Amino acid sequence: MLDNLVYLDYNASTPVDERVLQGMMPFFTQRYGNASSKSHCMGWDASSAVEQARLQVLTLIGAKSPDEIIFTSGATESNNLAIRGVLEAVNGKHVITSAIEHPCVLNLCQSLKPMGVQHTSIRPDKSGVISPAAVEAAIRPDTALISVMAVNHEIGTIQPIREIAEVAKRHGILFHVDAAQGAGKVPLNVHKDGIDLLSISAHKIYGPKGVGALYRRKTPKETPINPQMIGGGQERGIRSGTLNVPGIVGLGLACHHAGAEMAHNQAIIHGLRERFLNRVRAETDQFHIHGCMERRVAGNLNIAFGEVPAEKLINALKTIAVSGGSACSSGQSKGSPVLRAMGYDQTEATRAVRMSFSHLTTEKEVDIASRIILDNAFRLGLEQSRAHCA
Ligand SMILES: Cc1ncc(COP(=O)(O)O)c(C=O)c1O
Numbered sequence: 001m002l003d004n005l006v007y008l009d010y011n012a013s014t015p016v017d018e019r020v021l022q023g024m025m026p027f028f029t030q031r032y033g034n035a036s037s038k039s040h041c042m043g044w045d046a047s048s049a050v051e052q053a054r055l056q057v058l059t060l061i062g063a064k065s066p067d068e069i070i071f072t073s074g075a076t077e078s079n080n081l082a083i084r085g086v087l088e089a090v091n092g093k094h095v096i097t098s099a100i101e102h103p104c105v106l107n108l109c110q111s112l113k114p115m116g117v118q119h120t121s122i123r124p125d126k127s128g129v130i131s132p133a134a135v136e137a138a139i140r141p142d143t144a145l146i147s148v149m150a151v152n153h154e155i156g157t158i159q160p161i162r163e164i165a166e167v168a169k170r171h172g173i174l175f176h177v178d179a180a181q182g183a184g185k186v187p188l189n190v191h192k193d194g195i196d197l198l199s200i201s202a203h204k205i206y207g208p209k210g211v212g213a214l215y216r217r218k219t220p221k222e223t224p225i226n227p228q229m230i231g232g233g234q235e236r237g238i239r240s241g242t243l244n245v246p247g248i249v250g251l252g253l254a255c256h257h258a259g260a261e262m263a264h265n266q267a268i269i270h271g272l273r274e275r276f277l278n279r280v281r282a283e284t285d286q287f288h289i290h291g292c293m294e295r296r297v298a299g300n301l302n303i304a305f306g307e308v309p310a311e312k313l314i315n316a317l318k319t320i321a322v323s324g325g326s327a328c329s330s331g332q333s334k335g336s337p338v339l340r341a342m343g344y345d346q347t348e349a350t351r352a353v354r355m356s357f358s359h360l361t362t363e364k365e366v367d368i369a370s371r372i373i374l375d376n377a378f379r380l381g382l383e384q385s386r387a388h389c390a
Contacts, residue, residue, distance in 0.1 A: 002318075002319055004319050005319050005320075005321060006319060006320050006321065006365045006368055006369045006372075007321045008320060008321060008322050008355045008356060008357060008361070008365075008369055009321045009322055009323050009354075009355075009356055010299060010356040010357065010358040010361075011153055011154075011156070011181060011204070011299070011300060011323075011354065011356035012323060012356070013203045013204070013209065014203060014204060014205065014206045014207075014358065015206065015360070016206060016207060016208055016250065017206035017207070017253070017254065017257060019253065019257065020206060020207055020208070020250050020253040020254050020257070021250070023249055023250065023253045024208065024246040024247070024249050024250040024253075025246075027046070027049065027245045027246035027249050028246050031045050031046065031049065031245075032046075032245075033045055033046040033047075033245075034046060034242055034243075034245075035047040035049075035050045035234075035242075035243040035245055036232065036234055036242065036243070046243075046245045049245060049248075049249050050071070050243055050245060050248050050249075051066065052249075052252060053071075053248045053249050053251060053252025053253075053255075054066045054069045054071075054252070055252075056251075056252035056253065056255045056256045057069050057200070057213050057215075057251065057252060057255050059255070059256070059259060060183060060184060060188075060200075060255040060256070060258060060259040061179070061183060061188050061189065061190050061198060061200070061215055062188070062189030062190050062191050062192065062193075063190055063191075063215050064191065064218075064219065065218055065219070067218065067236060068215055068216055068217060068218050069213050069214075069215060070213060070214045070215075070216060070235045070236075070238050070239050071211070071212075071213050071235060071239065071243060071244070071248050071251070072211075072212045072213060072214055072239055073210050073211060073212065073244070074201045074202070074203070074209070074210060074211060074212040075102075075104070075178060075179075075180035075199045075200060075201035075204075075212050076104040077212065077228075078178075078199030078200065078201075078212050078213060078214035079102070079104050079105050079108065079147075079176075079178055079199050080104070080108055080228060081214050081225065081227075081228050081238070081239065082147070082176045082197040082199060082214055082216075082225070083095065083105065083108055083109065083112075083145065083147055083176060084108065084112065084226070084228060085225040085226045085227065085228055085238075086144065086145050086174055086176070086197070086223065086224060086225055086226075087112060087115070087117055087144055087145060088115075088226040089224035089225050089226045090144050090174075090224050092117065092142075092143075092144025092145055093116055093117055093118060093142045093144065094117065094118045094119075094120070094140050094142045094143045094144060095109055095112070095117060095118075095119050095120075095143070095144065095145045095146075095147065096119075096120045096121075096122065096135060096138050096139065096143060096145070096146045096147070097109055097119065097120075097121050097122070097146075097147045097148065098121065098122050098123075098124065098130045098148045098149065098159070099121035099122060099123045099124065099341035100123075100124055100128065100130075100149070100152050100154075100155075100337075100338045100341050100342070101121075101147065101148075101149055101178065102149065102153055102178060102180065103337075105147060105149075105178055106121065106337075109121075109147075120138045121341075122134045122135055122138055123341050123342070123343075124157070124341060124342055125342075126342055126343055127157070127291060127292035127295070127342075128152060128155045128157035128290065128291035128292060128338070128342055129157055129159065129160065129292065129295055130148055130159050130160070130164070131160075132160055132163040132164045132166070132167050135148070135164050135167050135168075136167045136170075136171075139167075139171050139173065143171070143173050144173065144174065145173065145174050145175075145176060146164065146167075146168045146173055146174070146175050146176070147175075147176040147177070147178065148161065148164050148175075148177065148178075149177065149178040149179070149180075149181070149182070150177050150178065150179040150181065150182025150183070150186065150188060151179070151181040151182035151185065151186060151297050151300075152181065152291070152338060153180070153181050153338075154290075154302055154336055154338040154339070154352070154354055155290050155291030155296070155300065155302045155338060155339075155342075155354075156181070156291065156296040156297045156299070156300025156301075156302065156356075157291045157292065157295050157296055158182070158186055158295045158296065158297060161177055161188075161193050161195065162192070162193045162194060165193055165194030165195060166194060168194070168196075169194055174196045174197065174223060175194065175195055175196050175197070176195075176196065176197040176198070176199070177193075177195050177197070177198045177199070178198075178199045179198050179199060179200050180199060180200060180201040180204055180212075181204060181297070182297070183198075183200040183204075183205065183255070183258070184204075184205040184254070184255065184258025184259065184262060185205075185258075185262065185266065185297050185298070185299070186297060187262070190215055190217065195215070195217070196216070196217045196223045197214060197215060197216055197217070197223060197225075198214070198215040199212065199213075199214055199215075200212055200213050200215075200251075200255075202247065202250055202251040202254050205254045205255065205258040206254050206257065206258070207247075207250045207251050207253070207254030207255075208246075208247050208250040208251070210244070210247060211244055211247030211248060211250065211251045212251065213251065214239075216238070225238060227239060227240065229241055261359075264359075265359035266297075266298045266299075267298075268359045269298040269299045269357050269358065269359055269361070270298035272357045272361050272363065272366050273298060273299065273300075273301055273357050275363060275366045275367075276301065276355070276357070276366050276369065276370050277301070279366070279367065279370035279371075279374070280303075280370060280374065283374055283384055283385065284305075284306070284374070284377075284378075284382060284383065284384050284385045285385045286305070286306040286382055286383045286385070287303055287304065287305050287306065287382075288303070288304045288351075289301065289302065289303050290302040290303070290304065290339055290342070290344070290352055291342070298357075299356050299357045299358065300354070300355075300356050300357075301354075301355045301356070301357075302352050302353070302354050302355075303352070303353055303355065304348070304351035304352055304353070305351070305353070305373075305374075305377040305380075305382045306377070306381060306382040306383060307351065307381065308351065308377050308380045308381055308382050309350055309351060309380075310324045310350060310351050310352055310353045311324060311350065312380055313353060313373070313376055313377055313380060314353065316376045316379075316380070317372060317373060317376060319372065320368075320369050320372055320373060322353055322354060322355045322373075323353075323354045324336070324350075324352060324353065324354065334346060334349070334350075335347070335348070335349025335350040335351075335352070336349045336350075336352045337349075339352055353373075355369075
């Protein structure tokens, strides 16, 4: 890895927090029992560590009972379990999502066609926000599930989850939230927000990759769900497979720190993003931010520099790690599907550079990144503003 790399792709993944790593370490080499082993203390020890992590996840999202938390391999699996699991369990024939969901939700819903499931996707307004009224208008008598993300992965917009939940409740429809980009960054409370199912992922919040959780509401009515992984019956039969104890411990600790430090870290991150933007504003007015700034997580910026194609700019930035969209959809020449859904044309949608900041980002890194990005953008045709040229 480059020593002088400035990493600004924290929406794609984050480093593991040192405190999280230290908490996980004993579970690789000393406390390596199988959490399902009931006959000896190594198993009891692993099981109690898993239960501690369950409580930490529960606390971050405001769940009521530990058995509402199902450990998975990440948000992709949680979303699959929630959406396919519910539709299978209730023999659902219609699902509504936003059109700016992560590919793991959109592709999954498309893949359910052979099961007879129809998928309606709701486009956001130009600011990247989904209207609860548009969701309500799409409801049919056979709608079984509504799934809308908490925070968008490309443009960082915060969706009106509570209002959409009210719509779902009014029509007696189950409501799932993909909170991979929202948990630990914006306050979420499954009870106050009226959420039946919620997906999270550890590696977006300074935990390890390959571990996540699904919240599944139990009260007042248990949310029906079909297991997608059949085996030894772990996780109350909903998700079989030997539990990833070190990963789960890491997820729990990541949730704990994210919750405890959310306000503090988000304030730092907001300041860093403003610093970057001020440096851009000082040299050019030829930039465009995709998605509204008012309803956006502090760490995200999705920006076009004049007419500079994002791919060219990103390829030129050898020492700055930013992306052209989500890690899962980058490299798409048709441009960002999120921006297309917002109404940008194909050319405009290929200009988006996604930058994501962390509380670990330094002011010096912001200054270096802004200088290198602007220099390269000017070289690729971005116009300097008159004030700066003079
Ligand atoms: C909104 C959203 N949902 C789901 C995922 C997939 O999460 P995971 O990597 O844990 O499978 C991501 C990852 O980028 C995401 O941003």
